Amino acid sequence: MSDLATLGRRIRHFRTAAGLTLEELGREVDVAQSQLSLIENGKREPRLTLLGAIASRLGVTVADLLDESAPSPRAALEIELERAQSAAAYRELGLPEVRATRSMTDEVLRALVGLHRELDRRARLAIATPEEARRANTRQRLRMQQVDNYLPDIEDLAEADVAAAGHGGGALTHRTVSVMAERLGLSIVHVADLPHSARCVLDLENGRIYIPPASIPGGHGLRSLALQAMAHLRLGHGEPADYEDFLRQRQDASYYAAACLMPQGAAVAFLERAKRERDIAIEDFRDAFGVTHEAAALRFTNLATARLDIPVHFVRVAGDGAVVRAYENDGLPLPVDATHATEGQIVCRHWSARRAFARSTRTTEYFQYTDTPAGTFFEATQTGTAESDEFSITLGVPYAQSRWFRGRESGHREVSRCPDLTCCRRPDADVAARWEGRAWASARVHAHIFSPLPQGTYPGVDDRELYDFLESHASAPEE
Known part of the structure; x- marks a missing residue:
């Protein structure tokens, strides 16, 4: 009542x-x-x-x-x-x-x-300044840190939903994802005209999940998008009340999708076996469940501490060294600004996340030990390219935990004194004096620095474009 x-x-x-x-x-x-x-x-x-x-x-x-x-x-x-x-x-x-x-x-x-x-x-349009949005994002990261990035209720829900769809093990197929959708009264529809600001759209009135064309049938990205759309229904989400609520809903939906693609029971069994053999490797975890390297690394952070008793950190870094996404519960001294936000901050040049870019061969992971003011960490980094920009994915643990991981015999070792400016940011005094007033550089400014906070009912999605899309497809027959 x-x-x-x-x-x-x-x-x-x-x-x-x-x-x-x-x-x-x-x-x-x-x-x-x-x-x-x-x-x-x-x-x-x-x-x-x-x-x-x-x-x-x-x-x-x-x-x-x-x-x-x-x-x-x-x-x-x-x-x-x-x-x-x-x-x-x-x-x-x-x-x-x-x-x-x-x-x-x-x-x-x-x-x-x-x-x-x-x-x-x-x-809603003025719900938060960009600074408040960063604070909300930081609060979300710290909340997940407090629970070791592990949400047992969503784990149980995802595992039950996957089992109810008849999944018997191995990589989750697109067919199984479709069965999961059908059990919710939904069908997955591939369309080429999604709103440019939306990755997928859930139409509850007509029972459809609209996702991009299946150029790679069963691909991780499309399976994840469909599962995230289902998550909003399974988790009882409504229109987000504010930007922080939007971030929480997105976090929970992504968590549900990952927990479906890599169900807890099978994932923990795989990782426990690798731990006994002292051969944990994100690339193996990735390949066993048919997901991306980043998805596997993020999923590992969900299970590492709660189920394997391993504190851990994860960092995605752009080619210029800026943090795109990060998580830690092992004490890694992430760079943060005055709001304690880490996104957009530059990581130390000596960290594995940046040293990996210097390799000429990047088909395998790069392993490194890094001494920091907070202790020594073992890290495994995989690099890649997205939309012509480089990025690196790093999964790391404190030195004492390195014994469980492949690559622990690495001879690569670096020393980082950051946030001490003399570590890697302050130029050599003699060299600076040599070039002062004799050179000029045109800065490469990121467009997002000047971007306003995303607006709309679902921040970042153009409301008019979204509703026009739904109207145009409401009466269209499913293919």
């Missing part, structure tokens, strides 16, 4: 339809008229026995009263107005509450609700 407003209006709707006044119904179910009025106005939760008595007298079932839908379009507007005026954003304005009386016309009610919707939309 969490939605008391809807319950109250359904009782009022059926009472009015039965031709009873509050006084008459109260007398017949033995409750004071004032108490019944509070219930109908959503101010008091009725006992189940009272609900049964009310339903019996009105000629309906208790289920009819508890239905979550509004009993009429007018009632839906009244409920929406009441909720909007009870929100903190409206109360902060200090304005009086406007009650939806019987004398209020539908036109006036629609206008009031429309104003609240527009206020909410504008509030």
